[in-house]
Amino acid sequence: MNIIFLGPPGAGKGTVAAIVKEQLGLVHISTGDLFRSNIKNETALGKQVKAILASGGLVSDEITCKMVEERLKEKDLEHGFILDGFPRTIPQADELKKFAKIDAVIEFAIPLEDVVRRLSGRRMCPSTGRIYHIEFDPPKKEGFDDETGEPLIQRDDDKEEAIRHRLDVYTKQTEPLIAYYKKEGLLKTFDASVSSKHVAQCIIKLSKGEI
Ligand code: AMP
Numbered sequence: 001m002n003i004i005f006l007g008p009p010g011a012g013k014g015t016v017a018a019i020v021k022e023q024l025g026l027v028h029i030s031t032g033d034l035f036r037s038n039i040k041n042e043t044a045l046g047k048q049v050k051a052i053l054a055s056g057g058l059v060s061d062e063i064t065c066k067m068v069e070e071r072l073k074e075k076d077l078e079h080g081f082i083l084d085g086f087p088r089t090i091p092q093a094d095e096l097k098k099f100a101k102i103d104a105v106i107e108f109a110i111p112l113e114d115v116v117r118r119l120s121g122r123r124m125c126p127s128t129g130r131i132y133h134i135e136f137d138p139p140k141k142e143g144f145d146d147e148t149g150e151p152l153i154q155r156d157d158d159k160e161e162a163i164r165h166r167l168d169v170y171t172k173q174t175e176p177l178i179a180y181y182k183k184e185g186l187l188k189t190f191d192a193s194v195s196s197k198h199v200a201q202c203i204i205k206l207s208k209g210e211i
């Protein structure tokens with residue numbers, strides 16, 4: 001089963017993907033994670049996109065589609081995949097049709113005010129990528145990772161100005177994909193303001209044809 005997770009940044013797509021992928025044997029492909037790992041490893045692509053990610057803008061459709069197309073050629077996808085953060089524009093969705101077949105698009109519906117609260121309180125362990133929230137999921141010792149003890153960081157694009165820019169980009173460029181996939185009959189909408197576990201359970205039921 002090949003699924004797209006569609007929704008604003010901070011809607012819980014990554015958290016839900018982590019639960020669902022275990023249970024359904026799917027591979028989680030997050031374009032944001034792919035870009036961040038290129039930046040961390042200082043690859044040519046990483047150098048090209050570093051400033052764009054920090055600002056909260058979008059990497060070009062051409063670079064992004066090429067990266068996803070290459071990733072989908074790898075041999076680990078026999079049970080299918082979850083695309084998280086891709087496509088983010090109509091041209092990306094048009095391009096995706098040329099190299100992959102999608103079975104369902106899950107819309108994470110959440111008010112944008114909730115998203116601002118979630119993102120601005122988000123903190124990350126720099127080496128493991130483990131995510132906390134200062135209010136909803138704090139570490140045992142404030143400011144430090146529970147396992148490695150490292151100081152937690154705030155992603156550059158989780159700072160207030162970048163958050164506003166990311167939401168603006170989402171509304172203008174990504175939200176039109178909701179109508180796009182509705183028209184194709186692929187869209188399933190879930191309330192993402194409830195717990196991630198609940199959204200994950202709904203997706204698992206959907207995959208079994210129970211809803
Ligand atoms: P995310 O972790 O999904 O919030 O993505 C972090 C950043 O990576 C975004 O703000 C963009 O700069 C870049 N990015 C991720 N996915 C895409 C995409 N499909 N198209 C363009 N840029 C993307």
